[in-house]
Every structure is written in C-alpha cells, then in structure tokens.
Amino acid sequence: MSDQNAQAGNAPIFNMQRVYIKDLSLEMPNAPNIFLEQDAPKVEVNINVGANPLADTIFESTITVTVTTRINDKVLYLIEATQGGIFEMSNIPEDQLDPLLGIVCPTMLYPYLRANVADAITRTSVPPLHLAEVNFQALYEQRMSELAQQNGESGNSSESGLILPASATRQ
Template sequence: MADQDQNQANQNNNQEPSFGLQRTYIKDVSLEMPNAPQIFLEQEGPTVEVSINVGGQRLAETIFESTVTATVTTRVEDKVLYLIEATQAGIFEAANIPAEQLDPLLGIVCPTMLYPYLRANVADLINRTSLPPLHLTEVNFQNLYEQRLQQLAEQQGQPARQDSGIVLPPGVTRQ
C-alpha cells in the first residue's frame, strides 16, 4: 500500500509544471570598427542605434534554446564608429507547461532572464574598444512580445490579442 501511494505521489510530481535555466552562453558576437583609427580624431559626439531581437527553438521535448540578439551601431556623422552584434543564448527546461503558456514563457520570461548577461557582454566589448562606455537600457520583453503578436495578427488580417496569454494562478494580479 505504501509503494502504491509513493508511485502515485511520484506521478503527481511528474505532472507538476517545472521551468529552469540550464545554461547561458554567448552564441555569436561581433565587434567591428571599420573606420579606426581615423574615426578617433572626430570631435563630434556619436549617435547610437540599438535593435533587440528574440528567437528560440525546441531542442528536445522539454528543452528549449532562447536567444536575445542586440545590434548596436554607433556613428559619428555618417561614419560607423563601431558595430556590435551579440547573441546571448540560454538552454531552458520547461516541462508540463500548458500549451497556451509555453510561447509567452519562451518569448517573455526566457529573454528577460538572458538580457542581463547580454548587457554585460556588450558593455565589456565596448569597454575593450577604449571608447566611452555604453550601457543598454532595460527592455520590457512583455511589450515586445505583445507587439510581435499584434504585427503577426495584422499580417494575417486577424484582430490582435489583448493579453500575453500567460495564465496567472488565482489571487495573483498583473502589474
């Protein structure tokens, strides 16, 4: 009888949702300074453009890779001072997650966890150029995710969803 209770307890535990970051790594990084050393003689301050993209893929039944890519282009007038492209990746385990919550988990939670690593790596690369530091600002990945859903819906001619698809436990509210 005790063995039967233990087996049922193990089955219940196996059905509980679980999520965890297994590993982070730099998937790709590039730093270009095509106009050095002449660009160092310029007196004008640089302009900065930053682009953030999110991606991912399923590696196994419960294993996913999530990526956050930043492209930072800094120019003085029309000359590139530096161009950085960096992709921070992570391997996540997500088991027994309801289907409607999996995409928001991978599109919001995973990038939010990876972004601090990406910010630190980009800051380190810029520091190594001997140029003044640049720190990427915080990113609201939920807003990015919802914008992406809206763009997809518009492309398909459907009304956009108003929520992220994340189902919150009873008693928990969105902030």
C-alpha cells in the first residue's frame, strides 16, 4: 500500500481552478453615423496566447483576441478581450509543460472567450459575430517553427520561450 501511496503522490496533476475575464474593451468610434452605411463589414481577427507562473505549481493561461470590424475603412467596432484561467499543474514532465500551456489550456478557455465576445457584440445592436474555432495545436506548432527559424535551428525546439518564460520553468 505504501508504494501505491508514493506513486499516487507523484502522479501528474492538471486542474483548471478558475476562469475569468481579465480584460474586455469595446469601442464604436464612428457611431452613430456608421449605422447609416450600407456596405458589408470586413472583419479582422487576431489571437494571442500567453502564460505566466503564479506559484510553484499554479499558472495563469490567457487568450487575447482583437476583432476589428470596418465598413469602407471606417471602424464599426473594435473589441479586445482577454480570457484568463488559473491552472494547477504538478508532477508534469518539463517537456510537456509548455504544450499544456500553449495548447490544452487555451483550448479549454476559448469557448468562454467566444461566448463573452459574442455577448458584448450583441449588446451593440450590430449583427452578432461568432468567432471561428481555433486549432491551438497548429498555432503552437507554427510558433515553434517560427522560433526555430529565428534561432537558426531546423525542427522544433522544446525550449520555446514563447508560451512560458524560461525563468518560469521548474528545475
């Protein structure tokens, strides 16, 4: 029994402890005149993923989305939202920590972000916008490839520095 308890103490732990809106900003700089425009709006969406250590086994993961919608080069609305989450991660192998923070955590947070952005836009009286699904694994792999190119390496690097600062990695 003591061997099982010792093994259970070293078992990997991954839990989402909290989800929250860290930042939400909505601007409609050309209202009300922009409502008279008849042309279809053009939408630009940018997404950024981040992570920060809060304690030895506690991490904050964030997704920031910026949506700029224009009609004839005039901004209809600009929304920036950051969805945050606090995750507990212990006994996780070092090489798996960065992918957890860059893929798994954002995948868990994204539905909350989509709902909050859709809700905020709906309250402006303009047609709703629903953000498309995001493949965070492909996004992560693209960032790793770009980092490898910047470092003059070929292939993926396990020490990304993009998702989790090097000073946050556990020894």
